[in-house]
Amino acid sequence: MRSSSIAFGDRHYEGNYNRLAIAGDAEITNSDVKKVYCAGDLSISKSTIGNLKFAGDLEADSVTIGTIKGAGDASFSGLCKVDNCVMVGDLECDMLECEILQNGPRSERVNTTSTPTWEGVFKGETFENFKELALEGEIEFNNIILSAPLSTKTEISCDNFYLFSGLTFGSINAEHTFILASSNVHLDTVTGCTVEVKKDFKPGKEFKRIRKNGKYNNLCSDNGIASVDNIEADNIYLENTKSKYICGINVVIGDLCIVDRVEYQDTIEISHKAIVNEVVKT
Amino acid sequence: MLISKKELLQETNISYGQLYRWKREGLIPEEWFIKQPTFTGQETFFPKKKILRRIKKIQELKNQYSLEELARILAPEVSERNFTEQDLRIIEEVDLALIPCFFKSFGKNNFTYVELLVLIALSIFRKRHNLSIDDVEMLSKGIKDAINELKQVDYICLLLKSNGEYFLMLYPENTGVMTDERLKKISEINLNEISSSIKLKYRKSFHLDIEEEENELLFIEGGEEVLT
Numbered sequence: 001m002r003s004s005s006i007a008f009g010d011r012h013y014e015g016n017y018n019r020l021a022i023a024g025d026a027e028i029t030n031s032d033v034k035k036v037y038c039a040g041d042l043s044i045s046k047s048t049i050g051n052l053k054f055a056g057d058l059e060a061d062s063v064t065i066g067t068i069k070g071a072g073d074a075s076f077s078g079l080c081k082v083d084n085c086v087m088v089g090d091l092e093c094d095m096l097e098c099e100i101l102q103n104g105p106r107s108e109r110v111n112t113t114s115t116p117t118w119e120g121v122f123k124g125e126t127f128e129n130f131k132e133l134a135l136e137g138e139i140e141f142n143n144i145i146l147s148a149p150l151s152t153k154t155e156i157s158c159d160n161f162y163l164f165s166g167l168t169f170g171s172i173n174a175e176h177t178f179i180l181a182s183s184n185v186h187l188d189t190v191t192g193c194t195v196e197v198k199k200d201f202k203p204g205k206e207f208k209r210i211r212k213n214g215k216y217n218n219l220c221s222d223n224g225i226a227s228v229d230n231i232e233a234d235n236i237y238l239e240n241t242k243s244k245y246i247c248g249i250n251v252v253i254g255d256l257c258i259v260d261r262v263e264y265q266d267t268i269e270i271s272h273k274a275i276v277n278e279v280v281k282t
Numbered sequence: 283m284l285i286s287k288k289e290l291l292q293e294t295n296i297s298y299g300q301l302y303r304w305k306r307e308g309l310i311p312e313e314w315f316i317k318q319p320t321f322t323g324q325e326t327f328f329p330k331k332k333i334l335r336r337i338k339k340i341q342e343l344k345n346q347y348s349l350e351e352l353a354r355i356l357a358p359e360v361s362e363r364n365f366t367e368q369d370l371r372i373i374e375e376v377d378l379a380l381i382p383c384f385f386k387s388f389g390k391n392n393f394t395y396v397e398l399l400v401l402i403a404l405s406i407f408r409k410r411h412n413l414s415i416d417d418v419e420m421l422s423k424g425i426k427d428a429i430n431e432l433k434q435v436d437y438i439c440l441l442l443k444s445n446g447e448y449f450l451m452l453y454p455e456n457t458g459v460m461t462d463e464r465l466k467k468i469s470e471i472n473l474n475e476i477s478s479s480i481k482l483k484y485r486k487s488f489h490l491d492i493e494e495e496e497n498e499l500l501f502i503e504g505g506e507e508v509l510t
Contacts, residue, residue, distance in 0.1 A: 157306045173302050193299030230324070232287075234299040245323050247288075249297060261323070263288075282288065 002034070025056075041072075076120070086213065088131070093120035100124070101141070102213050104131025104148065126212050143210045144174075149184075160210065161192075164201065164219055176206070177233075181240035183224025195233040195248075197226050197241045225256065247282070284316065285330040294337045307349040309340055309356055313456055339478070355481045356474075364392045370401070373484065375476075377405035383415050387422035396432045396473070399480070400425060400452075403439040403471045410469060411441070417448050425450045435477040441468040 002018040005011075009024040017033040020026070025040045031047040038054040045061040054070045062078035068085045076093035086102040101124055103116065120137040127141040135152040145162045152169055161174035166184020177190050179197045201219040221240065231238075231246045238246070239254035246253075247263035257274040263282050270276055285293070291301065304310045316327045336356070343352055367385070370376045370393070384401055385391065393401065404418050413421075421441075432452065440451040442465040453459045455472060 155312075173306055175299070175303060175306075191298065191302040193297075193303065232298045232302070234297045247298070282292075 084213070088116070090116050091118040091120070093122065093137075095121045095123065098122070098124040100126045100128065100211060100213055102128045102130065103133045104129065106130055106214055126210055128212055128214050130214065143212070145210075145212060145214065145216070147214065147216075160206070162201075162207070162216075164216065178207075179226055179228070180219055181221045181224065181226040183222060183226070185226035185228070187226075187228045189230040189232070190228055191230075191232045193233060194235045194237075195231050196237045197228065197239060198237070199223060199240050225258070283330045284318075284327040285333065287326040287328070290328055290333060290337075294334070294341070296337065296341075304337075304340060304349070308353040309349065310336060335475075343482075356478050363395060365395070365398050366392045370398075373398070373402070373480070375402045375405060375480070377408055380405055380408065380415065380418055383419045384422060387419045388426050394429075395477075396435060397426075397429055399435060399473045399476050400429055400439060400450075402476050402480070403473065404450075406471060407441050407469060413448065421448055421450050425452065428452055436474045438470050438472055440470045442466060443468050 002016050004017060004019040005013070006021045007024065007026070010026065011022055011024065012027045012029075013020060013031055013033070014029050015031055017031065019035040020028070020033055020037070022036070022038045022040060022042075026038055026042050028036070028042070028044045028047050028049075030045075033047065034050040036042075036049055036052045036054070039056060041057045042054050043059045044063050047063050049063065049065045050067070052065050052068045052070070054072065056072045058070055058072060058074040060074070060076045060080055063076075063080050065080075065082045066084070068082050068087065070086070071088045073090040074087060074092070076096050079095050079097070080093065081097045082101075083098070084100045085096070085098045086105070088104055101122055103118070115132045115134050117134045117136055121140070122137060123140045125141065126143040126145065127139055129146045129148050129150050132149045133151070135150055138154065139156070141158055143160045144156060144158045145164070146167060147164045149166055150169070155171040155173055157173045159175045161172050161177045163177075163179045163185065166182055168186045170187070171189040172187065172191070174192045176194045177192055177196065178201065179185060179190070180201050181197050181199045199221045201216070203216055207216070223240070225240050225242050227242045229244045231243055232248065234249045236246060236248040236250070237252045237254065238257050240256045242258045244260045246259055246261070249265040250267045251262060251264040251269070253259060253262065253268070253270045253274045253276055255271045255273040257271070257276070259274070259276045261278040261280070262268065262276055263280045265282055268279065270279070287301070291297070301310070305312065305315065310333070314328050314333055316329075317324055318327055339356070340352060343355070347355065365373075367381060370381050370384075371378065376398075380401070384393070388397065404421060407413055408418055429452070436455045437452045438455050438459075440453065440459065442449040442451060442461065444465045448468070449465065451459065451461070455474060461467065
């Protein structure tokens with residue numbers, strides 16, 4: 001039978017537990033615990049945890065965890081798997097696999113004082129970013145949804161990429177890219193199958209199907225102009241976009257676009273409220 | 283020699299979406315996307331022979347394998363398997379007459395995956411240039427220590443000749459090589475190309491990084507398909 005424990009002060013746990021509530025530092029090894037709540041530094045190794053909430057620093061080694069909600073710096077060594085991981089703070093890992101990985105709280109009422117840094121290899125289904133983040137590792141996710149700036153030195157590759165915030169970095173290569181037009185968007189290159197830059201976002205079927213934590217209903221841009229130097233995709237739809245070079249199969253240049261050169265293969269539509277310097281059929 | 287992205291898409295009849303999907307899946311190495319300034323701004327170019335060959339292979343195989351499987355087949359990573367004499371006899375690309383010579387010159391009873399690729403390269407060189415068994419033995423002895431350094435297979439195996447003697451050189455496929463003019467370049471073989479073909483052809487026999495079993499495909503025909 002599983003027992004529960006409420007502890008004040010430092011503790012070491014090993015075994016099967018229902019619930020651990022700890023105010024102080026704790027070490028959990030070779031354990032299977034349904035719920036852990038910890039205010040203090042926590043070290044977990046070779047254990048399975050159902051639900052973990054902590055405020056303090058976390059050191060985890062070869063663990064499987066259902067849900068993490070943590071505030072503090074965390075370090076994962078070995079192969080660690082988490083179903084739904086919500087973190088506020090620096091993160092370091094060898095390899096962290098998550099169904100959903102979320103940086104920062106969804107609530108705008110929670111303020112963080114500095115930009116956290118994440119290092120290591122992060123893999124999984126969906127990555128959501130709600131607070132500014134410096135990424136110094138690799139993210140390999142099928143879906144990436146950015147609602148806050150992310151700085152990274154590598155090209156972002158994924159199946160579905162959604163940008164709902166300002167962003168300044170190099171390149172995106174995704175099957176489907178959606179960018180909410182904003183004057184804070186400055187990108188070098190966006191490539192893939194479908195690229196859309198629009199001034200508002202209504203979640204479609206594809207987006208609704210994505211497993212995620214955030215709610216993203218009917219978002220509107222600041223009516224600014226997004227700057228994307230190069231866009232290459234099969235299907236391109238642009239509004240409020242400034243671009244040097246666009247090439248695609250079916251291209252729609254909507255309102256408030258300024259484009260130097262467009263190359264298209266099959267179809268093109270250009271709004272009378274757009275300025276296009278050169279159009280070439282290839 | 284380079285080919286522009288526009289020319290590539292026209293020549294191979296693929297879309298932007300496919301090209302960038304294959305890049306994402308690791309079927310086309312990122313370093314093959316070479317950005318160069320042009321009068322319209324900047325354009326992407328590719329090493330022509332390599333990219334055309336790679337896309338042809340992807341197009342041939344994409345209906346039989348998932349993109350993930352294809353990435354493993356085409357990846358330059360090394361299989362961990364060791365190959366015994368019995369294994370070598372199954373691999374048609376290894377010249378049977380050379381097997382005793384390989385054991386003698388390498389001084390061991392089994393070979394790593396990279397060594398296997400070099401043995402195949404030597405077998406192809408022998409067939410193509412009528413090398414004697416003694417020539418191959420000397421080449422094997424000369425190159426065996428260098429092979430230990432290879433952690434991946436994206437290397438070119440180059441056969442050189444000087445004063446009637448043959449020499450081997452291994453160099454990374456993305457770099458050029460300049461040799462002393464007294465060394466005559468005879469022939470070269472891309473180990474990565476051999477690797478992809480071997481992984482495909484013998485995946486059932488040796489479990490070479492392909493998890494699911496599917497119908498067998500033969501890719502090396504007389505060694506010609508894999509030669510650069």
